[in-house]
Amino acid sequence: MGSSARKKKEKKKDFQKQKLKVGKTKAKADNFTDTSFKSKAIVINQQSLSTTAPSSSSQFSHYLSLASSSKTDSQRRDALSYLTTQLSSQPVNDPMPLPTAILLPKLLPLILDGTSSVRSQLLKFLRLLPAADVGDRAEQALLYTRAGMTHLAAEIRVDALAVLEWMLEVSKDDVVTCPGGWVKTLKSFMTMMGWATSGGSTNWTSASKSSFGKFAFGKAGKAFPRQLLVLAQFLKAGLAEPEDLSPAGAGVGSFPLCNREMHMIPKRANAYAHLNLFGSSRDEEGEMYIDREDRQRVFQSKFRATVEEGISTAQKEAGEAGRAAAVLSKVLREGMTDYSGIDDIDDTQ
Known part of the structure; x- marks a missing residue:
C-alpha cells in the first residue's frame, strides 16, 4: 500500500507547475561590464573634423603612400589605379600634383612586386609621366x-x-x-x-x-x-x-x-x-x-x-x-x- 502511494505521488509531480521565485535576479558573471551609464559626448582620439575637403595634392600624397607602403596587394593596386586616373584626367598644361623626383623613388620598387596586377598598373602609371623628367x-x-x-x-x-x-x-x-x-x-x-x-x-x-x-x-x-x-x-x-x-x-x-x-x-x-x-x-x-x-x-x-x-x-x-x-x-x-x-x-x- 505504501509503495502504491509513493508511485502516485511521483507521477503527480510530473504535472505540477514549478513556482518561480519573484524578485531575485540571476547572478552576474565575473567579466560583466556595466553599460547603463549615459554620456553627453563621445571623444575619439586623433579625430579631425573640417568643413573643407582635403586638397587634390594631399589626396594624391595619401594614395602615393598607400601604393608604396601598403602590405595588401589590393590596396597597392587600387592606389596606383587612383594615381593613374588623376594624372590621365587632369588638363595637359596643368602641373603634376607631385614632381616626378618624388614619385619615381617611391614607385620604382614596385617593379619587383610579387603581384602581377600591381606591376601592370604601375606600367600604366609610368607611361603618363613626362618624358623630360x-x-x-x-x-x-x-x-x-x-x-x-x-x-x-x-x-x-x-x-x-x-x-x-x-x-x-x-x-x-x-x-x-x-x-x-x-x-x-x-x-x-x-x-x-x-x-x-x-x-x-x-x-x-x-x-x-x-x-x-x-x-x-x-x-x-x-x-x-x-x-x-x-x-x-x-x-x-x-x-x-x-x-x-x-x-x-x-x-x-x-x-x-x-x-x-x-x-x-x-x-x-x-x-x-x-x-x-x-x-x-x-x-x-x-x-x-x-x-x-x-x-x-x-x-x-x-x-x-x-x-x-x-x-x-x-x-x-x-x-x-x-x-x-x-x-x-x-x-x-x-x-x-x-x-x-x-x-x-x-x-x-
Missing part, C-alpha cells in the same frame, strides 16, 4: 629594372622588359649613357637569356636556359623572342648613328659654322656628369659611355662574340625566335658596320 632619373630606374630582368620569377622578368621598353621609348639616350646603363644592362641581358660569359677558356656559358631562357612556361612562354627584340632595341639605341646629326654639319649658307649643335647649350640636366669631377671613382661597368664609339668599343671587346653566338643558335630555330634573331642580327650589323677597332685595347690581359 624620366631621363634625368634613368640611372635609378635601371637599378630596379635590371633587378627585375634577373629575377627568379619569370613574370617579373617579362614585366621588367616592358619597363625597359618604355624607358627606351621616352629617353633612349639617357638609358645608354647614364652610369652603368650600357655595360651593366648588357650583362643583365646576357644573364637573363642564358648567354652569360664564363670565366673559362671559352666565351660561351654552360648554364642551362631552363630558368631564364626560352623554355619557360606560362606567361613567360614566349619570353625568349621578346628578349631578343628588346635587346635589339637597346643595341639600336646605343650603336646606331644618331638621326639628327648630318655628316655635312650645317647648311651651305651657314659656313663656316660646322657642327654648330655641338657648340650650343647642352640639353642634358647634368651635361658634365661623365667627367665625374666630384663623385666616387667608377669602374668599367659603372662608367658613362657618352660617345657612340666608346659603346662600340666596349661591346666589341666584351659582348659581340657572345651575342653573335647566341644569334646563330636562335636563327636555327623556327617561329618567333628565328625572326627575332634576324631582327637582332640586322641591328648588330648596322650598328657595327663602321667600327674600325684600331684603338681597341685588350681588356682581358
